[in-house]
Amino acid sequence: MSPFSSETACIFLAVLAVLGGTALCKYNKCPGLVQLAICLASLWGGACWLSLSLFWGLVLFSLSCLFVYTYLSGQELLPVDEKAVLVTGGDSGIGHALCKYLDKLGFTVFAGVLNEKGPGAEELRKTCSPRLSVLQMNITDPEQIKDAVSKVTEKVQDRGLWALVNNAGVLGFPTDGELIPMTEYRRCMTVNFFGAVEVTKAFLPLLRKSKGRLVNISSIGGWVPMEKLAAYGSSKAALTMFSSVMRHELSKWGIKVSVIQPGGFRTSIAGTSDMWDKMEKDIMDHLSAEVKEDYGQEYIQVQRKFLTFINEQANPDFTPVVQDLMHAVSAKSPLAFYAPGKFAYLWFCLASFLPTGVFDYIRISNMKKCMPRALRVPNSKNKAT
Structure with a gap:
């Protein structure tokens, strides 16, 4: 099984980037696109790291395109129709x-x-x-x-x-x-x-x-x-x-x-x-x-x-x-x-x-601490008595 070459990976990633860019331009107000981008990036990063074969690369690419299409088709807003x-x-x-x-x-x-x-x-x-x-x-x-x-x-x-x-x-x-x-x-x-x-x-x-x-x-x-x-x-x-x-x-x-x-x-x-x-x-x-x-x-x-x-x-x-x-x-x-x-x-x-x-x-x-009295003054109780 031939390795998933870097040239092939670059081609698929470039095509995916074009698809993703087009989607972001068209649906720039659509919630969830950041999550979608993170998922796809992780998926393809893992694919490149595992050096998949060309066949499995094509399968993964096809599934990615189907996933993007299915996701975006569900983002269509329904008509108001007196709702x-x-x-x-x-x-x-x-x-x-x-x-x-x-x-x-x-x-x-x-x-x-x-x-x-x-x-x-x-x-x-x-x-x-x-x-x-x-x-x-x-x-x-x-x-x-x-x-x-x-x-x-x-x-x-x-x-x-x-x-x-x-x-x-x-x-x-x-x-x-x-x-x-x-x-x-x-x-x-x-x-x-x-x-x-x-x-x-x-x-x-x-x-x-x-x-x-x-x-x-x-x-x-x-x-x-x-x-x-x-x-x-x-x-x-x-x-x-x-x-x-x-x-x-x-x-x-x-x-x-x-x-x-x-x-x-x-x-x-x-x-x-x-x-x-x-x-x-x-x-x-x-x-x-x-x-x-x-x-x-x-x-x-x-x-x-x-x-x-x-x-x-x-x-x-x-x-x-x-x-x-x-x-x-x-x-x-x-x-x-x-x-x-x-x-x-x-x-x-x-x-x-x-x-x-x-x-x-x-x-x-990341928190600015304001300490309670007993922690700022360790022997405060003893001093008070």
Whole structure:
């Protein structure tokens, strides 16, 4: 069996590069092309390393072309055709931007909001078309969810609901997991996980009618362990796993399920300064004397700088995440996972494939450490007594 010559390999790689370049030019706004390119590059790199025969090189090349064609053919966007979409958390941030974008494209939009008389809801009414309906929908209130189902059912009737986008969520006060009160763990799980699950269960009959889409907005923090986000990350990890299970279970009904795991985008999820004051006070009130002495009050108070850091570093432009959401809602074959945002997919890959020790070293080396009092002053307890 003759070796797969370097000249032959170069020819095939050149042709593949042309195909890939053409695809990138034509579908430059199509999510997942980076992942596709990485897969193909790894495949051909392995082929060259193994020095395959010309025959197997041709087979591999043909399979690669078929794979690219199949992938791109599934990226075709379906027509709007009066499709109805419900988005939770439409008051502000990503949900607000998505409601406006979908309305502009001609979708019938149901914007679930926490406060139907708030500024976010009023802006949607003023700037969007009559197709958009604002729904009072606190996702932790079963009665409001039931009322929303009734209103949506009345409007869509036999068409069903094409897509449900579970976007509403809370961040909480980012600090060490030991310091986060149990009330905050429960709040994150109630909103980010149980709320999304309850809304999903309530609207699934309408999704089955349309054989539509379930899109859950999780977070890169639900896959990549991030310090100070134990409550938030755990709730988003639960939502990610729920979505993965539902993707398998709902496939028999023709419903496609996608998870959006954004990186850092500047939304109102971090809360206001007044909310930070309240959460900081709750933390101090719930700590035992021993824990309070070990960490030190100044350590706890400096944690709010992390919230400021989040807002400063986050991307104010929601375009990448809105485009991925649009793809998940409208593509003929949406992806199971999306990771919009700067370096989000990179961190996803590092957490997935690197040995734990190596990944932990990278994370630690990139973190600016503010040490608790007992670690800064080793004999602080003895000195205090």
